[in-house]
Amino acid sequence: MRILLVEDFELLRDSIAQGLREAGYAVDAASDGEEGLWYAESNPYDVLILDLMLPKLDGLSLLGRLREKNTQTHVLILTARDATEDRVRGLDLGADDYLVKPFVFAELLARVRALVRRKYQVKAPVIRVADLEVDTSARRVRRAGRAVELSAREYAFLELLASRAGQVVTRADIWNHLYDFNSATESNVVEVFIAHLRKKIEEPGRPRLIHTRRGHGYVLGEVQ
């Protein structure tokens, strides 16, 4: 899942971005409002984490402009302003959640996960596809009751497929949701991840779950 982080305070921006990347998210980070708006308009982000007091363009104006253009990204406002009127204004302008600084990072992660689930209209934290279980809260995967160890990026890849189980996920979707601008990747990296995932998930004697639709993308699920 791809996240845009707009925060002007360097230490906070760097650590949130690092924490999110280590949790398997693709993260783009912007340090002022104008840069943030440019990023947000250029890519379909799953979640936007937005500070309010930003240089050049403040967070609420940025949010207003995004919503004017009908951008569907889920927005989590992250700010030191905790007055009720600020929260109300932010939520009224189209924010989906509000977190006041300072915060516990685990809570930020939980809220981001919840926003991702909302985006893909998955209510339950555990997604089941045949005998595959993807626990999006604990970020754990089991196949037929057996725990599967995945790297953060592999997990993110599987979660994207699972959240759209039965549907074709295109290579462009995968690029847009799993890689950020900093990812130095080769074009065949998607194939590499698919190969790794298949090796870890597929078992002899059990049906294949990850299918390639040549020229289109990938589908997770049992093929009838």
Add this chain to the structure above:
Amino acid sequence: MTGSLRRRILAGTAAALVVVFAALAVVLYVSVRAWLLGEMDRGLVAQARALAALTEVHHGRVIMDFDSGQPPEFLAVEHAQFFELWTSGGNVLARSPSLGDRDLSHQVPPGEAPAVRFVTLPNGRAGRQVAITFSPGHDANEAPTDAAILPVTLQVARDMHDLTRAAASLRRIFGIACGAALLICVGLSGWLIRRALRPLDAIAGRISQVGTRRLADRLDANNVPTELLPIVGRLNELLSRLEAAFNRERAFSADVAHELRTPLAGLETALEVCLSRPRESGDYQKLATQCLRTVRDMHALVDNLLVLARAEAGALAVRLTQFDLAALLDECWEPFGARAASRRLLVSRNGHGVGPITTDREKLRLVLCNLFDNAVTYADPGGRMSIDVRRPNGRIELHVSNTGNRLTCQQMSHAFERFWRGDPARAETGAHCGLGLPLCKELMTLLGGDISLESTEAGTFLAKVTMPMQAAIT
């Protein structure tokens, strides 16, 4: 005298009413008593004339011809009346039975007109007496009367008892009537005063509803009596000032919270993320360096806040020393040299020969560091900045200027407000949080100097510091 305004007005009104009613009662009493006395006198004169008409000369003797005996009022009874007839020679011709063998005090009126006066009656009581002089009529066949007898003087006197009683009744009636009227008037005044002062209660009620959360409310000047309009106006002005001060304080608290919360969130998140898994020693070192920088920024922020708070409370001690200004300028500039070079700023500087000055070195250092920091930060890349020191009239003038100024004059007028920043959406968190210039202002005031800002030709920002060569501890 303090206390209830209502009571004061009522007491004043009551005192005035007492005086007015008392005066009214006295005037009425005196007039009515004078009228009664006049009536009594007229009665006495009429009686005297009636007696005179009964007096005639008969056979050379003056007699009083009572056809049906003495009138009963002249008999010797309680509160009797008296008369006595005198010759012009002073001999008594006749007297009322009530006198017995006593005399009324002898009185001869100066002319024809009756003379009236207060006397003490023979029975010792106070009385009123009238005296008339006349020549009694006589028969035509009578010889002329002896000139030594005529004219005769008739005195009629009456006890004052009735008048005294009437006067006492009058006093009682007037006293009671005036007292009752006074009570009614005082009660009525009290009611009217309470009614008239009701707008005060209404205003008090509205003021009591004003709280720190409702400072935006103003007292309604409609339906307020003219006399209270200035008070309502002043109160509304006071509320406006209070509201502005509260809003400033609220904004200040919010700003302080923001300035501390954001770096705190940065520290917390950085440490949390760092500890979430084992890392290389280089990562720890990098994180520790970043955290230390943040902690130092927070430290500086808290220090600035404390110095500002102390300066505003007048609790900042000034320690005067004599030192070389040029050396201080070098010392302050030193940490900014590298940053100015990295931003390719063209820095010009003079003031090497200014010589020693006497002031608080540490506080001046804070001011200079703030000004240098601002100039290096806000100058346009590759722009110019200058530090210029002069010494006109025994004062120091220190100008720090930089190109690349984007502030309007209107914006610059806010530059000495705490947490104000040039960028409305604010500059980066941490350093330059809008405390530097307010701090400089407070410190320069403390050192007997001043600081002002100017926007000179084509985007040059100029901070002008003036101060005495010899600061004095005030």
